Amino acid sequence: MSHSEIDRQHNDRLERLRDILQGGSVKHAARLLNSLTPGEIAHLLESLPNPGREILWEVVGPEKEGEVLVELSEDVRLDLVSRMDPEKLLSLTEGLDMDDLADLVQELPHTVTREILQSLDVQNRMRLESVLSYPEDTAGGLMNPDSITVRPEVTLDVVMRYLRRIRDRVSPATDSLIVVNRDGKYLGMLALAILVTRDPEETVAAVMSLDVNPMRPDLDENQVASRFEQHDLLSAPVVDEQGYLLGHITVDDVVDVIREEGEHQFMGRAGLSEEEDMFAPVMLTTRRRAVWLGVNLVTAFLASWVIGLFENTIQQVVALAVLMPIVASMGGIAGTQTLTLTIRGLALGQLSGRNTKWLLMRELAVGGLNGVIWALVVGAIATLWFGEIAIGVLIAAAIVINLISAAFSGALLPMLLERLGIDPALAGGVLLTTVTDIVGFMAFLGLATIFLL
Amino acid sequence: MSHSEIDRQHNDRLERLRDILQGGSVKHAARLLNSLTPGEIAHLLESLPNPGREILWEVVGPEKEGEVLVELSEDVRLDLVSRMDPEKLLSLTEGLDMDDLADLVQELPHTVTREILQSLDVQNRMRLESVLSYPEDTAGGLMNPDSITVRPEVTLDVVMRYLRRIRDRVSPATDSLIVVNRDGKYLGMLALAILVTRDPEETVAAVMSLDVNPMRPDLDENQVASRFEQHDLLSAPVVDEQGYLLGHITVDDVVDVIREEGEHQFMGRAGLSEEEDMFAPVMLTTRRRAVWLGVNLVTAFLASWVIGLFENTIQQVVALAVLMPIVASMGGIAGTQTLTLTIRGLALGQLSGRNTKWLLMRELAVGGLNGVIWALVVGAIATLWFGEIAIGVLIAAAIVINLISAAFSGALLPMLLERLGIDPALAGGVLLTTVTDIVGFMAFLGLATIFLL
Numbered sequence A, B: 001m002s003h004s005e006i007d008r009q010h011n012d013r014l015e016r017l018r019d020i021l022q023g024g025s026v027k028h029a030a031r032l033l034n035s036l037t038p039g040e041i042a043h044l045l046e047s048l049p050n051p052g053r054e055i056l057w058e059v060v061g062p063e064k065e066g067e068v069l070v071e072l073s074e075d076v077r078l079d080l081v082s083r084m085d086p087e088k089l090l091s092l093t094e095g096l097d098m099d100d101l102a103d104l105v106q107e108l109p110h111t112v113t114r115e116i117l118q119s120l121d122v123q124n125r126m127r128l129e130s131v132l133s134y135p136e137d138t139a140g141g142l143m144n145p146d147s148i149t150v151r152p153e154v155t156l157d158v159v160m161r162y163l164r165r166i167r168d169r170v171s172p173a174t175d176s177l178i179v180v181n182r183d184g185k186y187l188g189m190l191a192l193a194i195l196v197t198r199d200p201e202e203t204v205a206a207v208m209s210l211d212v213n214p215m216r217p218d219l220d221e222n223q224v225a226s227r228f229e230q231h232d233l234l235s236a237p238v239v240d241e242q243g244y245l246l247g248h249i250t251v252d253d254v255v256d257v258i259r260e261e262g263e264h265q266f267m268g269r270a271g272l273s274e275e276e277d278m279f280a281p282v283m284l285t286t287r288r289r290a291v292w293l294g295v296n297l298v299t300a301f302l303a304s305w306v307i308g309l310f311e312n313t314i315q316q317v318v319a320l321a322v323l324m325p326i327v328a329s330m331g332g333i334a335g336t337q338t339l340t341l342t343i344r345g346l347a348l349g350q351l352s353g354r355n356t357k358w359l360l361m362r363e364l365a366v367g368g369l370n371g372v373i374w375a376l377v378v379g380a381i382a383t384l385w386f387g388e389i390a391i392g393v394l395i396a397a398a399i400v401i402n403l404i405s406a407a408f409s410g411a412l413l414p415m416l417l418e419r420l421g422i423d424p425a426l427a428g429g430v431l432l433t434t435v436t437d438i439v440g441f442m443a444f445l446g447l448a449t450i451f452l453l
Helices: A001-024 A026-032 A040-046 A054-059 A062-071 A073-081 A086-093 A100-107 A111-121 A122-132 A156-165 A221-231 A251-268 A280-308 A313-315 A319-347 A353-386 A389-419 A424-449 B003-023 B026-033 B038-046 B052-059 B063-073 B073-081 B088-093 B096-103 B110-119 B122-132 B156-165 B221-231 B251-268 B282-308 B311-316 B319-348 B353-386 B388-417 B424-452
Strands: A176-180 A186-191 A235-239 A245-250 B176-180 B186-191 B236-237 B246-252
Touching: A001 A026, A001 A156, A026 A054, A026 A313, A040 A054, A040 A062, A040 B221, A054 A073, A062 A073, A062 A086, A062 A100, A086 A111, A100 A111, A100 A122, A111 A122, A122 A245, A156 A313, A176 A245, A186 A235, A186 A245, A221 A235, A221 A251, A221 B038, A221 B251, A245 A251, A251 A319, A251 B251, A251 B319, A280 A424, A280 B038, A280 B319, A280 B353, A313 A319, A313 A424, A313 B319, A319 A353, A319 A389, A319 B251, A319 B282, A319 B319, A353 B282, A389 A424, A424 B122, B026 B052, B026 B186, B038 B052, B038 B063, B038 B073, B038 B221, B052 B073, B063 B073, B063 B088, B063 B096, B073 B246, B088 B110, B096 B122, B122 B246, B186 B236, B221 B236, B221 B251, B221 B311, B246 B251, B251 B424, B282 B311, B282 B424, B311 B319, B311 B424, B319 B353, B319 B388, B319 B424, B353 B388, B388 B424
Parallel strands: none
Antiparallel strands: A176 A186, A235 A245, B176 B186, B236 B246
């Protein structure tokens, strides 16, 4: 069998599973399902509307249920958890890594959480409580407190014999061991690639890496992700203020953070959560979306109110009503470009006091130049359309004004929001178009009232 | 020194570097710069406007220049490369990994590329050409052709002795070795964590993992990323149709793919590229943005043209001009929500023939319900505002029509675009608002013309 066939089979499997579920042959589905990883099963569950999702979930083998739940997006997970009884929930948490267990525990009913804590031995309970004591979106919340540590004074040969002894605790995905002193203070990292390439008689201290900056547990998860990206890390230690090792973060969790951050920015712009379930019930979805539509309605009425101020002007020159959406729309587009660039800059930590001024200047220049270019184009078209040069001049002026004000608010709004602790990815777009609508209508209709009547 | 201080110092370093560059003390900057990773230097360069960026680039140590270039976003990289002479370019490519070299080579002048190819030995030239023969955004373009391979019949002890011998070729970030037969056909993966925990007398064949599906070189990079995410991989083999090993992909490159995919969706919505340089020259930026504003202008004029059809109606009932942006805006927002969800579903590969119908039905139901809710609210407000129940009824009807059509186009447009080979993240938003503007104005003003006059 060629590998291209393996590839095709892999995709086919997902499709076939869908077919089978559609048809209802559950036993057949179970066999196929067992050949998938928890991540793949989660992906499949997310792509299935009910009742397919429920049927598939019933079929997932008990040994995989916990890991599948961890891999699911929040909305889908809550949907499934809400329909399981406490005993089942308790049993599927067995065998999970401490960081995964911590993620899950926060979304389970309190009674189940208490039982889980009681079922753990003292060491594991302390570990779980340590992860739970940090917010989910920090290094502390991401870390796995169950780290494999070695001492600096032992030889590599001793380390290898130790690893063989604790074989069951060593995940195949382990890339590094953490070097700590007798008190548990962090000293350095020992990559397995170093362990296996150096002379077994050398000591850990002689070959360990000091390059990795340990992270503090309160470090924001997005900053954790930047560190991983900028240092090409596979894992990193988390230490407390005194330098004691608390646990380690692995790149597979960081990959999820980066994915979620991207989705957060993308979905947030439309007032959606990155955890949004594509197949959530209609009523739930309607309610959530209604909130965003309501927020937008307030800004739309603001724009309408501005237009209403000029009812008299519009009645005399109807061409204004025909052309006014163009002014607002060009401002909205130009402002969104600046806003988008600024939000990304902030998210990547590339905007700080000094260069914001530079960015603002550049955006104002770009806004002004594009304002002039498109003012000429739109002005010419408007003049030809309505056969009146005054209308062309007015719309040209309004476009220049709106594009400059759009650049200004596109650059400053996200920074202001961030300083106020409001998420610019969520609120930035609505506020920006409020500004560009109001400025656009006000400039165009206001100038017209002054100069045309 | 406590670790919290290390943390603070890390951030301070970046700030101090900016200060120093502002002040112009280049020597001091050089010392600080040498303590940073290539990824951090790239991040810093991206956050600096010129001339600071040029000054800083001069200061980067020659041994790091190549890796820094690789880490930069495309626009910034091209900016720097365009100002370097061929000799310098040639020298900084020395010592780069083959996959990084391949990325870089595609953006260098042809004369430099030819010289680079000539400077490589036969094996490396063949490797480089193999990576270059695949598009950048595929598994083949991502892979590093320089893989460490072992045979299945040898014992782990022999593998370890072999690794010590080739120590210089083994990167500290290596997590797995690739098992191939005598002909170079892929057989399985040997994780270092397995290598160090099993009995040294066991054979590779006995402990290697068969779980990892090898990837074909033409696999799209976003699918590569999904595989890594769903299998929690650190590295994965790439094989040709006959199953011969071509190279391997590592998670650090996949992290970049995921970051870029997120930024592509986020930035694309505003007509920006994910490679956009925040501090690109004003003229270049103006020209690029002008294109997007021009595209938008066409759609804005379309909307204006629709309004123009009803000039007569508006002249008689000016309230229509005041209220019409509300209808268009509500449709745009509701449609964008559906569009965003659909684009994400497509990007994650969670939408296929079967469940699209389900999604469309759900979105139509949500659109209809929210249409009715907000139609009532807006209708009531409009009636009170203009003291005329007919206007309230008309705007209510128009909102229901526009929200349902918005749900319809928000769900179908991205799928249609994808089938046509057009990127929905880029074109979807513009097309959608064109639809919601036109339908909104047409419904509201058209109904008014029929029923009010």
